[in-house]
Amino acid sequence: MTTFDINIKKLNENATIPSYGSEFAAGADLYACMEEPVTIVAGETQFIHTGLAIEIPAGYAGLVYARSGLACKRGLAPANKVGVIDADYRGEIMVALHNHSNVDQTIESGERIAQLVITPYITGCFHTVDELSDTVRGEGGFGSTGRK
Numbered sequence: 001m002t003t004f005d006i007n008i009k010k011l012n013e014n015a016t017i018p019s020y021g022s023e024f025a026a027g028a029d030l031y032a033c034m035e036e037p038v039t040i041v042a043g044e045t046q047f048i049h050t051g052l053a054i055e056i057p058a059g060y061a062g063l064v065y066a067r068s069g070l071a072c073k074r075g076l077a078p079a080n081k082v083g084v085i086d087a088d089y090r091g092e093i094m095v096a097l098h099n100h101s102n103v104d105q106t107i108e109s110g111e112r113i114a115q116l117v118i119t120p121y122i123t124g125c126f127h128t129v130d131e132l133s134d135t136v137r138g139e140g141g142f143g144s145t146g147r148k
């Protein structure tokens, strides 16, 4: 397990610093930060503030995932499925929560709304070519394997 220091700035004094729920939790919980509770109408999306900006190290990204409990019990999950926080982003971390349930849902300030996983990534240097190498799979995809 790799742990390193990450600078984080409170844009709102009431913001809560992300926290890991258990010793080996991969995602740090992100907390809502707003003056008033926000209601997300059934089937709609609201941008929820965290009141935080973060300095993710170069070569790493922050991935904003749903919290299983919130998604499965209340139908609230990021509209973009997985948010990507770039290492050079200095704006506020926002969570676009979509209400997949059929009732309106209210988020209180201080509630855990998503989880942030910090992960290394590689970048590609793309070269245009006329032919790609041969493989057994070839162009098969979208359920092409395991057919009887």
Ligand SMILES: O=c1ccn([C@H]2C[C@H](O)[C@@H](COP(=O)(O)OP(=O)(O)OP(=O)(O)O)O2)c(=O)[nH]1
Residues within 6 Å of the ligand: 064, 078, 080, 082, 083, 084, 085, 086, 087, 089, 092, 093, 094, 095, 096
């Ligand atoms: O759930 C998210 C997703 C993104 N961001 C911030 C951090 C990220 O670095 C920035 C841009 O995100 P992204 O690259 O996904 O957005 P885009 O739609 O491609 O816009 P841009 O042209 O600004 O990159 O927005 C969030 O705060 N929350």
